[in-house]
Amino acid sequence: MTARTPADDAPDGVVHVDGVAGRPQxxxxxxxxxxxxxxxxxxxxxxxxxxxxxxxxxxxxxxxxxxxxxxxxxxxxxxxxxxxxxxxxxxxxxxxxxxxxxxxxGLTQDWPVIIVGIGNLGHALANFSGFRSRGFSVVALLDADPQRHDELVAGLPVRPFDDLERIVAGQGVSIGVIATPAVAAQDVADKLVACGITSILNFAPTVINVPDGVDVRKVDLSIELQILAYHEQRKAIPATAADGGLDEEVTA
Amino acid sequence: MTARTPADDAPDGVVHVDGVAGRPQxxxxxxxxxxxxxxxxxxxxxxxxxxxxxxxxxxxxxxxxxxxxxxxxxxxxxxxxxxxxxxxxxxxxxxxxxxxxxxxxGLTQDWPVIIVGIGNLGHALANFSGFRSRGFSVVALLDADPQRHDELVAGLPVRPFDDLERIVAGQGVSIGVIATPAVAAQDVADKLVACGITSILNFAPTVINVPDGVDVRKVDLSIELQILAYHEQRKAIPATAADGGLDEEVTA
DNA sequence: CGGTGTGAAGCGGTTCACAGCT
DNA sequence: AGCTGTGAACCGCTTCACACCG
Missing domain, CATH: 1.10.10.10 (Winged helix-like DNA-binding domain superfamily/Winged helix DNA-binding domain)
Incomplete structure:
Protein backbone atom coordinates (compact mmCIF):
# COMPACT_ATOMS: atom_id res chain seq x y z
CA MET A 1 0.00 0.00 0.00
CA THR A 2 1.85 3.03 -1.16
CA ALA A 3 -1.10 5.33 -0.71
CA ARG A 4 -1.10 5.84 3.00
CA THR A 5 -2.91 2.87 4.46
CA PRO A 6 -2.08 2.46 8.09
CA ALA A 7 -5.79 1.83 8.33
CA ASP A 8 -5.61 -1.75 7.14
CA ASP A 9 -3.82 -3.12 10.15
CA ALA A 10 -7.25 -3.79 11.55
CA PRO A 11 -7.17 -6.61 14.09
CA ASP A 12 -8.74 -9.82 12.96
CA GLY A 13 -10.71 -10.18 16.12
CA VAL A 14 -11.85 -13.77 16.32
CA VAL A 15 -9.86 -15.68 13.75
CA HIS A 16 -12.51 -18.08 12.60
CA VAL A 17 -10.99 -21.10 10.92
CA ASP A 18 -12.52 -21.36 7.49
CA GLY A 19 -13.04 -25.08 7.37
CA VAL A 20 -12.56 -28.18 9.47
CA ALA A 21 -10.49 -27.55 12.58
CA GLY A 22 -7.09 -29.14 12.95
CA ARG A 23 -5.88 -28.64 9.39
CA PRO A 24 -2.35 -29.96 8.97
CA GLN A 25 -1.25 -26.99 6.94
CA GLY A 106 -3.25 -14.05 -6.80
CA LEU A 107 -1.65 -15.44 -9.91
CA THR A 108 -4.00 -18.34 -10.32
CA GLN A 109 -6.19 -15.89 -12.16
CA ASP A 110 -5.20 -13.71 -15.10
CA TRP A 111 -5.00 -9.95 -14.62
CA PRO A 112 -5.90 -7.67 -17.52
CA VAL A 113 -3.64 -4.61 -17.67
CA ILE A 114 -3.66 -1.44 -19.73
CA ILE A 115 -0.68 0.70 -20.63
CA VAL A 116 -1.05 4.46 -21.05
CA GLY A 117 1.60 6.35 -22.98
CA ILE A 118 3.13 4.47 -25.89
CA GLY A 119 6.49 6.18 -26.28
CA ASN A 120 9.81 4.38 -26.12
CA LEU A 121 9.11 2.91 -22.73
CA GLY A 122 5.49 2.07 -23.46
CA HIS A 123 6.66 0.17 -26.52
CA ALA A 124 9.14 -1.81 -24.49
CA LEU A 125 6.54 -2.61 -21.84
CA ALA A 126 3.97 -3.67 -24.41
CA ASN A 127 6.49 -6.08 -25.88
CA PHE A 128 7.76 -7.35 -22.55
CA SER A 129 7.05 -11.06 -22.48
CA GLY A 130 7.54 -11.35 -18.74
CA PHE A 131 4.10 -9.90 -18.10
CA ARG A 132 2.11 -12.47 -19.98
CA SER A 133 4.17 -15.37 -18.69
CA ARG A 134 3.41 -14.31 -15.14
CA GLY A 135 -0.33 -14.01 -15.24
CA PHE A 136 -0.82 -10.55 -16.70
CA SER A 137 -2.18 -9.74 -20.11
CA VAL A 138 -1.92 -6.38 -21.73
CA VAL A 139 -5.41 -5.80 -23.11
CA ALA A 140 -5.08 -2.25 -24.40
CA LEU A 141 -2.59 0.47 -25.26
CA LEU A 142 -3.67 4.09 -24.95
CA ASP A 143 -2.05 7.29 -26.09
CA ALA A 144 -3.25 10.87 -26.28
CA ASP A 145 -1.39 11.57 -29.51
CA PRO A 146 -3.76 11.05 -32.50
CA GLN A 147 -0.76 10.42 -34.74
CA ARG A 148 -0.13 7.16 -32.99
CA HIS A 149 -3.67 5.88 -33.07
CA ASP A 150 -4.25 2.52 -34.72
CA GLU A 151 -0.54 1.94 -35.04
CA LEU A 152 0.10 -1.67 -34.09
CA VAL A 153 2.39 -2.26 -31.14
CA ALA A 154 3.02 -5.82 -29.99
CA GLY A 155 -0.04 -6.82 -32.00
CA LEU A 156 -2.36 -4.33 -30.35
CA PRO A 157 -3.69 -1.11 -31.87
CA VAL A 158 -2.90 2.12 -30.02
CA ARG A 159 -6.20 3.65 -29.01
CA PRO A 160 -7.23 7.17 -28.02
CA PHE A 161 -7.17 7.96 -24.34
CA ASP A 162 -10.87 8.74 -24.48
CA ASP A 163 -11.62 5.06 -24.94
CA LEU A 164 -10.38 4.50 -21.40
CA GLU A 165 -13.70 4.18 -19.67
CA ARG A 166 -15.13 1.77 -22.22
CA ILE A 167 -12.06 -0.45 -22.08
CA VAL A 168 -11.79 -0.54 -18.30
CA ALA A 169 -15.44 -1.30 -17.85
CA GLY A 170 -15.63 -3.74 -20.73
CA GLN A 171 -12.60 -5.81 -19.77
CA GLY A 172 -12.81 -5.47 -16.01
CA VAL A 173 -9.39 -3.87 -15.75
CA SER A 174 -8.16 -2.93 -12.30
CA ILE A 175 -4.45 -2.42 -12.98
CA GLY A 176 -3.04 0.41 -15.08
CA VAL A 177 0.51 1.26 -16.13
CA ILE A 178 1.51 4.88 -16.67
CA ALA A 179 4.37 5.41 -19.11
CA THR A 180 3.64 8.99 -20.10
CA PRO A 181 5.85 12.05 -19.69
CA ALA A 182 5.87 13.45 -16.16
CA VAL A 183 3.61 16.39 -16.92
CA ALA A 184 0.75 14.13 -18.00
CA ALA A 185 1.03 11.57 -15.23
CA GLN A 186 -1.15 13.11 -12.54
CA ASP A 187 -3.90 13.82 -15.00
CA VAL A 188 -3.78 10.29 -16.35
CA ALA A 189 -3.78 8.89 -12.83
CA ASP A 190 -6.86 10.92 -11.94
CA LYS A 191 -8.71 9.57 -14.94
CA LEU A 192 -7.65 6.00 -14.30
CA VAL A 193 -8.97 6.28 -10.77
CA ALA A 194 -12.18 7.86 -11.96
CA CYS A 195 -12.76 4.87 -14.24
CA GLY A 196 -12.32 2.44 -11.40
CA ILE A 197 -8.66 1.44 -11.63
CA THR A 198 -7.38 0.64 -8.14
CA SER A 199 -3.74 -0.26 -8.79
CA ILE A 200 -1.23 1.84 -10.69
CA LEU A 201 2.33 1.16 -11.73
CA ASN A 202 3.91 4.53 -12.43
CA PHE A 203 6.96 4.93 -14.65
CA ALA A 204 6.63 8.68 -15.02
CA PRO A 205 9.30 10.50 -13.03
CA THR A 206 6.93 12.36 -10.76
CA VAL A 207 4.97 11.84 -7.57
CA ILE A 208 1.31 11.12 -8.20
CA ASN A 209 -1.43 11.52 -5.63
CA VAL A 210 -4.32 9.12 -5.42
CA PRO A 211 -7.17 8.62 -2.98
CA ASP A 212 -7.14 6.01 -0.23
CA GLY A 213 -7.86 2.54 -1.47
CA VAL A 214 -5.75 2.96 -4.59
CA ASP A 215 -2.27 1.45 -4.61
CA VAL A 216 0.57 3.06 -6.46
CA ARG A 217 3.99 1.62 -7.04
CA LYS A 218 6.61 3.58 -8.88
CA VAL A 219 9.58 2.59 -10.94
CA ASP A 220 11.99 5.42 -11.39
CA LEU A 221 14.98 4.79 -13.56
CA SER A 222 17.02 7.86 -12.83
CA ILE A 223 16.46 7.56 -9.09
CA GLU A 224 18.01 4.12 -9.15
CA LEU A 225 21.05 5.49 -10.92
CA GLN A 226 21.32 8.35 -8.46
CA ILE A 227 21.35 5.95 -5.54
CA LEU A 228 24.15 4.03 -7.20
CA ALA A 229 25.99 7.29 -7.85
CA TYR A 230 25.82 8.19 -4.18
CA HIS A 231 27.53 4.98 -3.16
CA GLU A 232 29.92 5.17 -6.06
CA GLN A 233 31.02 8.61 -5.01
CA ARG A 234 31.77 7.39 -1.52
CA LYS A 235 33.83 4.48 -2.82
CA ALA A 236 35.97 6.94 -4.70
CA ILE A 237 37.11 8.68 -1.54
CA PRO A 238 40.54 7.06 -0.84
CA ALA A 239 40.06 5.87 2.76
CA THR A 240 36.54 6.90 3.60
CA ALA A 241 37.18 8.27 7.05
CA ALA A 242 36.78 4.68 8.20
CA ASP A 243 38.60 3.56 11.32
CA GLY A 244 41.84 5.43 11.29
CA GLY A 245 43.95 2.88 9.49
CA LEU A 246 45.85 4.53 6.73
CA ASP A 247 45.64 8.21 7.20
CA GLU A 248 49.37 8.62 7.26
CA GLU A 249 49.22 9.68 3.67
CA VAL A 250 46.61 12.36 4.24
CA THR A 251 49.14 15.13 3.95
CA ALA A 252 51.21 13.38 1.30
CA MET B 1 24.27 -1.77 -0.84
CA THR B 2 22.32 -4.62 -2.23
CA ALA B 3 25.23 -6.98 -2.31
CA ARG B 4 25.53 -7.98 1.30
CA THR B 5 27.51 -5.25 2.91
CA PRO B 6 26.98 -5.25 6.63
CA ALA B 7 30.72 -4.69 6.60
CA ASP B 8 30.46 -1.03 5.79
CA ASP B 9 28.86 0.03 9.01
CA ALA B 10 32.37 0.52 10.25
CA PRO B 11 32.51 3.12 13.01
CA ASP B 12 34.05 6.40 12.02
CA GLY B 13 36.37 6.41 14.95
CA VAL B 14 37.64 9.94 15.39
CA VAL B 15 35.51 12.15 13.21
CA HIS B 16 38.09 14.66 12.15
CA VAL B 17 36.49 17.89 11.13
CA ASP B 18 37.71 18.75 7.68
CA GLY B 19 38.20 22.45 8.10
CA VAL B 20 37.87 25.22 10.63
CA ALA B 21 35.92 24.29 13.73
CA GLY B 22 32.59 25.92 14.48
CA ARG B 23 31.14 25.85 10.98
CA PRO B 24 27.66 27.34 10.93
CA GLN B 25 26.34 24.58 8.71
CA GLY B 106 27.37 13.13 -6.31
CA LEU B 107 25.61 14.83 -9.18
CA THR B 108 27.95 17.75 -9.43
CA GLN B 109 30.04 15.50 -11.62
CA ASP B 110 28.86 13.63 -14.68
CA TRP B 111 28.68 9.85 -14.57
CA PRO B 112 29.42 7.87 -17.72
CA VAL B 113 27.15 4.83 -18.06
CA ILE B 114 27.05 1.88 -20.41
CA ILE B 115 24.01 -0.17 -21.36
CA VAL B 116 24.34 -3.85 -22.16
CA GLY B 117 21.58 -5.54 -24.12
CA ILE B 118 19.92 -3.39 -26.75
CA GLY B 119 16.53 -5.05 -27.13
CA ASN B 120 13.23 -3.30 -26.60
CA LEU B 121 14.11 -2.17 -23.11
CA GLY B 122 17.69 -1.25 -23.96
CA HIS B 123 16.36 0.95 -26.76
CA ALA B 124 14.01 2.70 -24.39
CA LEU B 125 16.75 3.23 -21.83
CA ALA B 126 19.18 4.56 -24.43
CA ASN B 127 16.58 7.09 -25.50
CA PHE B 128 15.50 8.02 -22.00
CA SER B 129 16.24 11.71 -21.60
CA GLY B 130 15.95 11.61 -17.81
CA PHE B 131 19.41 10.13 -17.53
CA ARG B 132 21.29 12.87 -19.25
CA SER B 133 19.32 15.61 -17.56
CA ARG B 134 20.28 14.23 -14.18
CA GLY B 135 24.00 13.92 -14.52
CA PHE B 136 24.39 10.63 -16.34
CA SER B 137 25.57 10.18 -19.89
CA VAL B 138 25.22 6.99 -21.82
CA VAL B 139 28.61 6.58 -23.43
CA ALA B 140 28.20 3.17 -25.04
CA LEU B 141 25.67 0.54 -26.03
CA LEU B 142 26.74 -3.09 -26.15
CA ASP B 143 25.05 -6.16 -27.51
CA ALA B 144 26.22 -9.71 -28.11
CA ASP B 145 24.20 -10.09 -31.31
CA PRO B 146 26.40 -9.27 -34.35
CA GLN B 147 23.28 -8.40 -36.35
CA ARG B 148 22.75 -5.34 -34.25
CA HIS B 149 26.31 -4.06 -34.41
CA ASP B 150 26.80 -0.57 -35.75
CA GLU B 151 23.09 0.04 -35.80
CA LEU B 152 22.52 3.55 -34.45
CA VAL B 153 20.37 3.83 -31.32
CA ALA B 154 19.84 7.24 -29.80
CA GLY B 155 22.76 8.47 -31.86
CA LEU B 156 25.18 5.81 -30.61
CA PRO B 157 26.41 2.76 -32.51
CA VAL B 158 25.71 -0.62 -30.95
CA ARG B 159 29.04 -2.25 -30.27
CA PRO B 160 30.12 -5.85 -29.70
CA PHE B 161 30.27 -7.00 -26.14
CA ASP B 162 33.95 -7.76 -26.54
CA ASP B 163 34.67 -4.04 -26.68
CA LEU B 164 33.64 -3.85 -23.05
CA GLU B 165 37.06 -3.69 -21.47
CA ARG B 166 38.36 -1.05 -23.84
CA ILE B 167 35.31 1.14 -23.31
CA VAL B 168 35.24 0.86 -19.54
CA ALA B 169 38.93 1.58 -19.22
CA GLY B 170 38.94 4.30 -21.85
CA GLN B 171 35.98 6.23 -20.53
CA GLY B 172 36.40 5.54 -16.83
CA VAL B 173 33.00 3.93 -16.55
CA SER B 174 31.96 2.64 -13.13
CA ILE B 175 28.20 2.18 -13.65
CA GLY B 176 26.67 -0.42 -15.95
CA VAL B 177 23.07 -1.16 -16.87
CA ILE B 178 22.03 -4.73 -17.71
CA ALA B 179 19.04 -5.01 -20.03
CA THR B 180 19.70 -8.46 -21.42
CA PRO B 181 17.51 -11.57 -21.19
CA ALA B 182 17.68 -13.31 -17.82
CA VAL B 183 19.90 -16.14 -18.99
CA ALA B 184 22.69 -13.79 -20.01
CA ALA B 185 22.57 -11.51 -16.98
CA GLN B 186 24.90 -13.33 -14.57
CA ASP B 187 27.50 -13.78 -17.25
CA VAL B 188 27.32 -10.12 -18.24
CA ALA B 189 27.51 -9.09 -14.59
CA ASP B 190 30.64 -11.18 -14.07
CA LYS B 191 32.32 -9.56 -17.04
CA LEU B 192 31.32 -6.06 -15.98
CA VAL B 193 32.82 -6.67 -12.57
CA ALA B 194 35.96 -8.14 -14.11
CA CYS B 195 36.42 -4.93 -16.09
CA GLY B 196 36.13 -2.78 -13.01
CA ILE B 197 32.47 -1.77 -12.95
CA THR B 198 31.39 -1.33 -9.32
CA SER B 199 27.72 -0.37 -9.67
CA ILE B 200 25.11 -2.28 -11.62
CA LEU B 201 21.50 -1.50 -12.40
CA ASN B 202 19.88 -4.80 -13.33
CA PHE B 203 16.70 -4.97 -15.41
CA ALA B 204 16.99 -8.67 -16.16
CA PRO B 205 14.43 -10.69 -14.22
CA THR B 206 16.93 -12.76 -12.29
CA VAL B 207 19.06 -12.55 -9.18
CA ILE B 208 22.67 -11.77 -9.93
CA ASN B 209 25.55 -12.41 -7.58
CA VAL B 210 28.47 -10.05 -7.30
CA PRO B 211 31.46 -9.78 -4.97
CA ASP B 212 31.57 -7.45 -1.99
CA GLY B 213 32.21 -3.88 -2.91
CA VAL B 214 29.95 -4.00 -5.95
CA ASP B 215 26.48 -2.49 -5.62
CA VAL B 216 23.53 -3.92 -7.46
CA ARG B 217 20.09 -2.43 -7.71
CA LYS B 218 17.37 -4.21 -9.56
CA VAL B 219 14.28 -3.02 -11.34
CA ASP B 220 11.86 -5.81 -11.93
CA LEU B 221 8.76 -4.97 -13.89
CA SER B 222 6.75 -8.10 -13.33
CA ILE B 223 7.50 -8.19 -9.62
CA GLU B 224 5.97 -4.76 -9.25
CA LEU B 225 2.83 -5.95 -10.98
CA GLN B 226 2.70 -9.04 -8.81
CA ILE B 227 2.83 -6.95 -5.67
CA LEU B 228 -0.06 -4.89 -6.98
CA ALA B 229 -1.94 -8.07 -7.84
CA TYR B 230 -1.58 -9.34 -4.29
CA HIS B 231 -3.22 -6.25 -2.85
CA GLU B 232 -5.76 -6.15 -5.64
CA GLN B 233 -6.80 -9.69 -4.88
CA ARG B 234 -7.37 -8.83 -1.24
CA LYS B 235 -9.47 -5.81 -2.13
CA ALA B 236 -11.73 -8.07 -4.12
CA ILE B 237 -12.64 -10.20 -1.11
CA PRO B 238 -15.96 -8.68 0.12
CA ALA B 239 -15.15 -8.20 3.81
CA THR B 240 -11.65 -9.52 4.20
CA ALA B 241 -12.27 -11.67 7.26
CA ALA B 242 -11.75 -8.47 9.18
CA ASP B 243 -13.78 -8.20 12.35
CA GLY B 244 -16.48 -10.78 12.01
CA GLY B 245 -19.10 -8.80 10.15
CA LEU B 246 -20.73 -10.65 7.33
CA ASP B 247 -19.80 -14.28 7.36
CA GLU B 248 -23.38 -15.43 7.25
CA GLU B 249 -22.98 -16.31 3.61
CA VAL B 250 -19.99 -18.59 4.17
CA THR B 251 -22.06 -21.72 3.68
CA ALA B 252 -24.33 -20.19 1.06
C1' DC C 1 19.85 -36.53 13.06
C1' DG C 2 18.26 -32.69 9.88
C1' DG C 3 15.63 -29.07 8.67
C1' DT C 4 11.40 -26.44 9.56
C1' DG C 5 8.85 -23.18 12.20
C1' DT C 6 8.97 -19.61 15.68
C1' DG C 7 9.53 -16.87 20.18
C1' DA C 8 12.67 -13.43 21.48
C1' DA C 9 16.29 -10.20 20.88
C1' DG C 10 18.27 -6.75 17.99
C1' DC C 11 18.23 -3.05 14.68
C1' DG C 12 16.91 0.48 11.53
C1' DG C 13 13.50 3.60 10.29
C1' DT C 14 9.38 6.45 11.33
C1' DT C 15 6.76 9.35 14.15
C1' DC C 16 6.16 12.27 17.99
C1' DA C 17 6.71 16.33 20.44
C1' DC C 18 9.31 20.00 21.84
C1' DA C 19 13.63 22.65 22.64
C1' DG C 20 16.00 26.16 20.37
C1' DC C 21 17.02 29.53 16.94
C1' DT C 22 15.56 33.51 13.86
C1' DA D 1 5.41 33.78 16.74
C1' DG D 2 7.06 30.32 13.50
C1' DC D 3 9.63 26.64 11.68
C1' DT D 4 13.71 23.90 11.96
C1' DG D 5 16.44 20.31 14.07
C1' DT D 6 16.47 16.40 17.14
C1' DG D 7 16.14 13.25 21.36
C1' DA D 8 13.05 9.70 22.60
C1' DA D 9 9.28 6.55 21.94
C1' DC D 10 7.51 3.47 18.84
C1' DC D 11 6.99 0.13 15.27
C1' DG D 12 8.11 -3.36 11.91
C1' DC D 13 11.53 -6.12 9.93
C1' DT D 14 15.62 -9.04 10.40
C1' DT D 15 18.43 -12.14 12.74
C1' DC D 16 19.29 -15.45 16.19
C1' DA D 17 18.91 -19.71 18.34
C1' DC D 18 16.45 -23.52 19.52
C1' DA D 19 12.19 -26.31 20.30
C1' DC D 20 9.82 -29.45 17.68
C1' DC D 21 8.75 -32.80 14.42
C1' DG D 22 9.48 -36.20 10.56
Missing part, protein backbone atom coordinates in the same frame (compact mmCIF):
# COMPACT_ATOMS: atom_id res chain seq x y z
CA UNK A 26 -2.52 -23.88 5.25
CA UNK A 27 -3.29 -20.51 6.66
CA UNK A 28 -6.47 -18.94 8.05
CA UNK A 29 -7.93 -16.63 5.43
CA UNK A 30 -7.47 -13.20 6.94
CA UNK A 31 -3.92 -13.31 8.30
CA UNK A 32 -1.76 -10.28 7.59
CA UNK A 33 1.38 -10.80 5.57
CA UNK A 34 4.05 -8.14 6.16
CA UNK A 35 4.62 -5.87 3.19
CA UNK A 36 8.32 -6.72 3.10
CA UNK A 37 7.40 -10.37 2.78
CA UNK A 38 4.86 -9.72 0.03
CA UNK A 39 7.56 -7.96 -1.96
CA UNK A 40 9.74 -11.07 -1.82
CA UNK A 41 7.14 -13.68 -2.68
CA UNK A 42 7.51 -13.03 -6.42
CA UNK A 43 11.24 -13.62 -6.07
CA UNK A 44 10.66 -16.96 -4.38
CA UNK A 45 8.17 -17.84 -7.06
CA UNK A 46 10.72 -17.19 -9.74
CA UNK A 47 13.40 -19.13 -7.90
CA UNK A 48 11.05 -22.08 -7.53
CA UNK A 49 10.20 -21.99 -11.21
CA UNK A 50 13.87 -21.99 -11.99
CA UNK A 51 14.48 -24.97 -9.69
CA UNK A 52 11.54 -26.85 -11.19
CA UNK A 53 12.85 -26.19 -14.71
CA UNK A 54 16.14 -27.80 -13.85
CA UNK A 55 14.40 -30.87 -12.51
CA UNK A 56 14.61 -30.29 -8.76
CA UNK A 57 11.51 -31.50 -6.96
CA UNK A 58 12.49 -30.94 -3.34
CA UNK A 59 14.66 -28.25 -1.80
CA UNK A 60 15.75 -27.03 1.61
CA UNK A 61 15.27 -23.48 2.84
CA UNK A 62 18.98 -23.10 2.34
CA UNK A 63 18.75 -24.07 -1.34
CA UNK A 64 15.81 -21.86 -2.08
CA UNK A 65 17.29 -18.94 -0.17
CA UNK A 66 20.46 -19.17 -2.22
CA UNK A 67 18.47 -19.19 -5.46
CA UNK A 68 16.50 -16.16 -4.31
CA UNK A 69 19.46 -14.23 -2.97
CA UNK A 70 18.32 -13.99 0.66
CA UNK A 71 19.38 -15.78 3.83
CA UNK A 72 17.56 -18.89 4.93
CA UNK A 73 16.22 -17.51 8.21
CA UNK A 74 14.42 -14.76 6.35
CA UNK A 75 13.07 -17.20 3.82
CA UNK A 76 11.65 -19.52 6.48
CA UNK A 77 10.13 -16.62 8.36
CA UNK A 78 8.52 -15.34 5.19
CA UNK A 79 7.09 -18.73 4.30
CA UNK A 80 5.79 -19.19 7.82
CA UNK A 81 3.37 -16.31 7.21
CA UNK A 82 1.73 -18.35 4.47
CA UNK A 83 1.41 -21.51 6.51
CA UNK A 84 3.38 -24.69 7.10
CA UNK A 85 4.14 -25.91 3.64
CA UNK A 86 7.45 -27.61 4.40
CA UNK A 87 8.36 -30.93 5.96
CA UNK A 88 10.70 -30.89 8.94
CA UNK A 89 13.87 -32.78 8.31
CA UNK A 90 13.19 -32.77 4.58
CA UNK A 91 12.45 -29.41 3.04
CA UNK A 92 9.90 -28.09 0.58
CA UNK A 93 8.18 -29.73 -2.35
CA UNK A 94 9.01 -27.37 -5.19
CA UNK A 95 5.82 -27.74 -7.22
CA UNK A 96 3.54 -27.60 -4.19
CA UNK A 97 5.18 -24.55 -2.64
CA UNK A 98 5.20 -22.84 -5.99
CA UNK A 99 1.48 -23.30 -6.34
CA UNK A 100 0.81 -22.06 -2.82
CA UNK A 101 2.79 -18.87 -3.38
CA UNK A 102 1.17 -18.25 -6.74
CA UNK A 103 -2.23 -18.63 -5.14
CA UNK A 104 -1.30 -16.29 -2.32
CA UNK A 105 -0.16 -13.57 -4.71
CA UNK B 26 27.39 21.61 6.63
CA UNK B 27 28.25 18.13 7.67
CA UNK B 28 31.51 16.45 8.66
CA UNK B 29 32.73 14.43 5.72
CA UNK B 30 32.37 10.86 6.93
CA UNK B 31 28.92 10.84 8.52
CA UNK B 32 26.66 7.92 7.67
CA UNK B 33 23.41 8.65 5.92
CA UNK B 34 20.77 5.94 6.39
CA UNK B 35 20.02 3.98 3.24
CA UNK B 36 16.34 4.85 3.43
CA UNK B 37 17.24 8.52 3.42
CA UNK B 38 19.62 8.14 0.49
CA UNK B 39 16.81 6.57 -1.49
CA UNK B 40 14.66 9.65 -0.92
CA UNK B 41 17.22 12.34 -1.67
CA UNK B 42 16.64 12.07 -5.44
CA UNK B 43 12.94 12.62 -4.82
CA UNK B 44 13.63 15.76 -2.85
CA UNK B 45 15.97 16.91 -5.55
CA UNK B 46 13.28 16.52 -8.14
CA UNK B 47 10.71 18.27 -5.98
CA UNK B 48 13.09 21.18 -5.46
CA UNK B 49 13.74 21.45 -9.17
CA UNK B 50 10.03 21.53 -9.74
CA UNK B 51 9.57 24.26 -7.13
CA UNK B 52 12.41 26.27 -8.62
CA UNK B 53 10.91 25.97 -12.09
CA UNK B 54 7.69 27.48 -10.89
CA UNK B 55 9.51 30.40 -9.36
CA UNK B 56 9.51 29.45 -5.69
CA UNK B 57 12.71 30.50 -3.95
CA UNK B 58 11.92 29.58 -0.36
CA UNK B 59 9.85 26.76 1.04
CA UNK B 60 8.93 25.22 4.37
CA UNK B 61 9.48 21.58 5.22
CA UNK B 62 5.72 21.24 4.88
CA UNK B 63 5.76 22.55 1.30
CA UNK B 64 8.64 20.41 0.20
CA UNK B 65 7.26 17.33 1.91
CA UNK B 66 3.97 17.75 0.06
CA UNK B 67 5.79 18.09 -3.26
CA UNK B 68 7.79 14.96 -2.52
CA UNK B 69 4.90 12.92 -1.22
CA UNK B 70 6.25 12.34 2.30
CA UNK B 71 5.36 13.81 5.69
CA UNK B 72 7.27 16.80 6.98
CA UNK B 73 8.78 15.09 10.02
CA UNK B 74 10.45 12.53 7.81
CA UNK B 75 11.66 15.20 5.46
CA UNK B 76 13.25 17.25 8.24
CA UNK B 77 14.86 14.18 9.75
CA UNK B 78 16.28 13.22 6.37
CA UNK B 79 17.69 16.68 5.74
CA UNK B 80 19.17 16.79 9.20
CA UNK B 81 21.54 13.98 8.20
CA UNK B 82 23.04 16.27 5.58
CA UNK B 83 23.49 19.22 7.88
CA UNK B 84 21.59 22.32 8.87
CA UNK B 85 20.64 23.89 5.61
CA UNK B 86 17.39 25.51 6.70
CA UNK B 87 16.59 28.67 8.62
CA UNK B 88 14.44 28.32 11.72
CA UNK B 89 11.26 30.31 11.51
CA UNK B 90 11.68 30.66 7.75
CA UNK B 91 12.32 27.45 5.84
CA UNK B 92 14.72 26.37 3.14
CA UNK B 93 16.27 28.30 0.29
CA UNK B 94 15.27 26.22 -2.72
CA UNK B 95 18.34 26.76 -4.88
CA UNK B 96 20.78 26.34 -2.02
CA UNK B 97 19.22 23.15 -0.69
CA UNK B 98 19.01 21.79 -4.19
CA UNK B 99 22.71 22.28 -4.68
CA UNK B 100 23.56 20.68 -1.35
CA UNK B 101 21.54 17.59 -2.09
CA UNK B 102 22.96 17.29 -5.59
CA UNK B 103 26.45 17.52 -4.16
CA UNK B 104 25.66 14.90 -1.53
CA UNK B 105 24.40 12.44 -4.11
Missing amino acids: GRESGREIPEATVARLPIYLRALTSLADQGTDTCSSEDLAAAAGVNSAKLRKDLSYLGSYGTRGVGYDVAYLRYQIAREI | GRESGREIPEATVARLPIYLRALTSLADQGTDTCSSEDLAAAAGVNSAKLRKDLSYLGSYGTRGVGYDVAYLRYQIAREI
